Amino acid sequence: MPKMKAAIFVEPNRIVLDEKPVPDVGPLDALIRVTTTTICGTDIHILKGEYPVERGLTIGHEPVGIIEKLGSAVEGYEEGQRVIAGAITPSGHSAACLIGCHSQDGAGTKHGFKPLGGWRFGNTIDGAQAEYLLVPDAMTNLAPIPDGLTDEQVLMCPDIMSTGFSGAERGRVKIGDIVAVFAQGPIGLCATAGARLMGATTIIGVEAVPARMEIAQKMGADHIVDFTKVDPVDEILRLTDGRGVDVAIEALGLQETFEAALRVLRPGGTLSSLGVYSADLKIPLDGFLAGLGDQTIVTTLCPGGKERMRRLMQVIASDRLDTRPLVTHRFKLNDIEEAYDLFANQRDGVLKVAITP
Amino acid sequence: MPKMKAAIFVEPNRIVLDEKPVPDVGPLDALIRVTTTTICGTDIHILKGEYPVERGLTIGHEPVGIIEKLGSAVEGYEEGQRVIAGAITPSGHSAACLIGCHSQDGAGTKHGFKPLGGWRFGNTIDGAQAEYLLVPDAMTNLAPIPDGLTDEQVLMCPDIMSTGFSGAERGRVKIGDIVAVFAQGPIGLCATAGARLMGATTIIGVEAVPARMEIAQKMGADHIVDFTKVDPVDEILRLTDGRGVDVAIEALGLQETFEAALRVLRPGGTLSSLGVYSADLKIPLDGFLAGLGDQTIVTTLCPGGKERMRRLMQVIASDRLDTRPLVTHRFKLNDIEEAYDLFANQRDGVLKVAITP
Amino acid sequence: MPKMKAAIFVEPNRIVLDEKPVPDVGPLDALIRVTTTTICGTDIHILKGEYPVERGLTIGHEPVGIIEKLGSAVEGYEEGQRVIAGAITPSGHSAACLIGCHSQDGAGTKHGFKPLGGWRFGNTIDGAQAEYLLVPDAMTNLAPIPDGLTDEQVLMCPDIMSTGFSGAERGRVKIGDIVAVFAQGPIGLCATAGARLMGATTIIGVEAVPARMEIAQKMGADHIVDFTKVDPVDEILRLTDGRGVDVAIEALGLQETFEAALRVLRPGGTLSSLGVYSADLKIPLDGFLAGLGDQTIVTTLCPGGKERMRRLMQVIASDRLDTRPLVTHRFKLNDIEEAYDLFANQRDGVLKVAITP
């Protein structure tokens, strides 16, 4: 039984590189030899024990790789193809999938809906920070990489771009919209890019880290508000001449940003939340206009599936966006513990790391 | 200068019937002789001083009447026509109106958006609890009553039906949806009717007052959950076999119902809030699925405008719905203080009162 | 190798009952013992050779039955369960499915889209007019029948109700809409019911057969226009006082009805087409308002998948609609050739037939 290296959750504050058997391939699966992967903020929640997973699980949900072996029932792919799979791997056949709510896939459950059910890699099944990755429901999830794109060019597609873009998409950004994006970490940066791509004409990024401010402008921000220097609500109202924004995207997951996002909304606007929250939220009465403001608040879990991945890679291939500036550091899989240390402590201006075996 | 009787806000806890001049008619206005009106829960907030309005203002925003006089620039109507106007009277020409967000009409403001700006009657201008009512932007707002409909048949259209239905509409109820409606007061009852009208196949009303429970069934509820006897969250999950609801409509305005509405949502579901809140709200982390549940929360202010009113009256005229059971008491305008007393204290099973001069 | 009876397309104008082997069950399939099925207008097109299928194919796409055997990879069902499957059986994993366009499922094709690709039963694989039916992608397609519903109560769900309702759904019928439905055959009748269920307040059915007119009223039509007695365009404009309709549903598939549907639309309205056309269509310049009328024309292929089926059966189970009046004749599978003869010639006021083994 062949072995492979994998980054395994041992206990809170301990993810270690260890050996595991290369997984068996079921009829609907595909085995991917991972060529590049990365670490997500969510992985740090897992590392710290804030988001519970089973001990012994391989972490990671952002794979780029090569098809090593296809399940007996998998059609339409070839071994050796370069592919990605989304962080979320819906089955395609649950009730949730059948009404387009793939991330809340409840395959096998009574009703076909399961909160976060589409998120399997590094959550309910072994993940991508390993030499090999078993992709379930391969025909729903494997997306071939267009010729000419490197691993790093598509590395943000499985999660960061898909999530960030969905902030703009769920906010239904329209041509001419004013959009504020709270926090310009990797996901906020992609939300900024998504808003730009959908036609927003005033994009305001809120951020305090100079390097992120700089990338935010590359990603499409027209204005950057440094919340350490001005009150972001006041400043956004000033920049919009008192109007407020059509869409406010919350990309941090804190009460403070959620509340500010609500307060800068024009009546009838949309707060699109990408944050992963770890505490109850408060909706302030005034920001909520007593419930009479025709407001919309939406949340999103990273959209997955091969068609989503195809479209995101097409954004890259068509030169609409280059996400390579987000990859600030590179590590070998052998050094992943070091990468975790850097990323968890947000040292050295790290945005995203590339991990290669 | 002719005088008329009007219910006037004097100070907190004092609305009195007094005399006022019949208003002058500007070029875009219409003067309506009110034939029937009613008292709204919002008026009670005003009465109690919880929602501030100017002293001396005439209260009320639900008019049924007859055109007495048309402004010089008003076309398309005739004096003597029976009409209603919505509680919300948008101008039609603000930026908010031009993108379909009429309730947040900001006519005359810098940007064309003003929170709750479309609500003028009994809020920023004199209202309907009077012998005469001046309707601004008459061409946007006056809707002729179809032949054969009585005042009481259309009395719920200006606010109660429009608001209640919008709970279902903003929730995008679809054929086959499971919908829960928290509280079966007048607006909740109309939300129930709206969900029924849009094709929901399981409608669960939450209520404890027997008379309201009974009307809820007439309005289309399939199940009634008595929250004094069972935990409504548990019971709704039980009734839906653990699935939760597609759309939860909150029609009371309390933390308790807001939170329960969130907790009964299936992943990907919509909480449609109709409540007028008077305090900050808490979003519980678990009900919010940590922000990862693809949830939607929407609020609504009663849609107005003549086309809305025409459609609602058509619902009545076509026998799709009869809202007369909601009118439980009748008063003369002369006795409106007595009506306020009954309604404010929710005595005698009152749902809505009809006030006639 | 066990044998079964099946209605087989032999050549144009010849569908015969013959014997075939009971199919083998692949890992993702389910074998259904058919307890009731029916004949569709499309089957008549096949019979007449107007829609080509392979010789030897079993016809029929409207199955009600019992699970006889489940594929090795199928989870969430039990043998012996009563189920239906939609006429359209999407895979769930194609690009088309992943963007919610399940009927145009292109599983296995290069791009994941294939015109009409979701329609497999009685088209590209053996169909339901047989003792046994192999359901592909069973987890996507099998929907358990709620307790207490008979076969005939759910017999319209796989195609007729799903297609008819989609006419109203794709037309985005709203509360208060005026809707015209051209032709009140089985699908038109269900379109009428769908429009009613979604809140249309004036529903005008166009039909000339008295028995169909009568059922149209049961299904929710407010007016019936007999096109043999009046010009339907004139009459609909008269009934709507010159306004035209918000949504016109074409449920016949002829130039005449398509054109009339366009002519009765108000500016900005939607023509929702359910017809299966067999010739080029002409869009008249005047009805098309020279291309400047903000019109929408939509077509639909019957939505399938288990969640769709669940919802439709829920419409029946909740007493929102009873489609049993559509079943006018009953036959044994042994007599299916006789049933074809009756149905193809539309004798004896036939609407739909029930076929039982």
Add this chain to the structure above:
Amino acid sequence: MPKMKAAIFVEPNRIVLDEKPVPDVGPLDALIRVTTTTICGTDIHILKGEYPVERGLTIGHEPVGIIEKLGSAVEGYEEGQRVIAGAITPSGHSAACLIGCHSQDGAGTKHGFKPLGGWRFGNTIDGAQAEYLLVPDAMTNLAPIPDGLTDEQVLMCPDIMSTGFSGAERGRVKIGDIVAVFAQGPIGLCATAGARLMGATTIIGVEAVPARMEIAQKMGADHIVDFTKVDPVDEILRLTDGRGVDVAIEALGLQETFEAALRVLRPGGTLSSLGVYSADLKIPLDGFLAGLGDQTIVTTLCPGGKERMRRLMQVIASDRLDTRPLVTHRFKLNDIEEAYDLFANQRDGVLKVAITP
């Protein structure tokens, strides 16, 4: 009574510059001193007598100017402000406006809908090719020009950009879509730009004029198909690897392009038509997939109103798009007959002309 110069329709094939009284200003009007305007393809239809207007009417519907005088009831503007108004000037108060269908404004009509009713300038009232222009319903229609933008920078907003963009908007272009735009005249070029602005990643322009091909690339086209050299349907299918396009925009108004647009659609795609047709159209059975392809066909009349204009000017102000390359020729109002001659005969590579008094 002061006089002004105006381009007047005298009879088919004769538009002449003549004198007219400067119009009186009603209470809701504004008088604009026109500083720049242009000629539209529609004006040529009028010139040729193909689109009938009253003799003596001033032509033109694309005004840039300065407020000379405001009606007595107009608030929120100042004399001397630089403004534009859309080609379409909705009232804001008709039923059509109240449901967001402003272009089909039926103010004053029985039902509030009138085909093309929002188009008044140079159609039912005097237009913009004059020294002064009376703008009706000024509060709905006047949009101040942002500081720093020249007349020529905003000259495309009233019609060309609004119409072109609406081709992409009504087609619901999404991130990652493949879009084909048939014809790269001024409107097709703006449709190309609109598709780009909304996130399309493959944009294919169909055109044969080299100068237009070149501008098409500036506007965002990824590929140009020269229909004189290849069959555009074949070529688009080749470029999309057989998939077809998600959205096909028809921007010419001919059977040939309409039909090609339908044939290149993937199943479930949208044909967004911007053409002004002058003959019946044929829908080919194969392109229409027999009515079973889940297709959508939409038409649009140029969206107007001040908020639309504000947003379009914001697109310019934010450097998302520069439409100045579309202005190829400049004329004085005195020489407008010469401009008509050039434009009507499409000489000298003309795209759009700027006319200044």
